[in-house]
Amino acid sequence: MPYTPEKPKLAESTDELRARIPGWGADLDPADRPSVPKEQFDPDLSGAHWQFPERQPEKWPRERSIEHKFLTPVFGTSCPPKGLSGVIRRYSYRRFSEGRAAHWLLLLAADRVDTVESTLGSLLTRRPDNPVTETGVRSEFTHHGLSSRRRGHRVDRVHHPLDPVIVAAPWVLAGGVAYLILRRAIRR
Template sequence: MNRSHEHIPGWGVDLDRRDRPAVPMERKPPRLQGVHWDEPVPQQSNVEVLTSTEHMRRPPVYGTSVPPRGLSGRIRRRAFRHSENDLRHWLMLLFADRVDAVESAVGDGARSPQVRTATSLGIAVAAVWILGRLTR
């Protein structure tokens, strides 16, 4: 079955480079001269930093503003026992974020009566809104 496809418009355009519309842009970029990379000095940390099971070492710079603490920290430590490819890892981290939000609201409420009033008012408004949505 040796058929000729020359009657099809555009057939074989990849055979001749002059017929390819992208040829002028198909250039290898020039190598950058004198580019070098020195690995930065690793960051020192005085707080616990959770690391993935997939990576052999920490990156040179990472965030330490919110170290794991309380129940949310325990959930995060459990999450980092699982691979990043595992859905449990991410769901546990999402759940830990929600637990941390509740822990923070409770902690703020225990320290300040104004925050306690605002928090309880916010919870009441959210409850009324949810109940209103459910009864429609």
């Protein structure tokens, strides 16, 4: 069982492993180990001062892989799932194993949806994001951005033409949607 101090039982015996894997168990003989004089063997001496670690309190239902029986004792809480991206993340964990590509592709899609949600949420606040200053576009003109892209052997040169599209696309899309909504409201 995971998260306990007991050592799991070996699936195969020592002799079976030695016969199947050349060199397996070469250090089993204490005479072959350099740490023998200092080594203590006590199966009860694991160093753990607990039988099962204290569980972190769960403030909201967390995502848990379907491979695991329960949530790990300690987990991250910095980015709780919210909105449509949270729904996509929960679906990915509930439906697919971590060994399936669909699980990870859904998590990637949830990250992209979260980016769009955050950008749209920023537009609804009193201080929306400023793409010019927050993406470093101004530094392109003040700190030799163009010349550094032309000279040298930069690895990221291939995607430079896409950078403005990736940065500007959400803003252009949001502006277009706002324009259509405003135009429809004025016509009514």
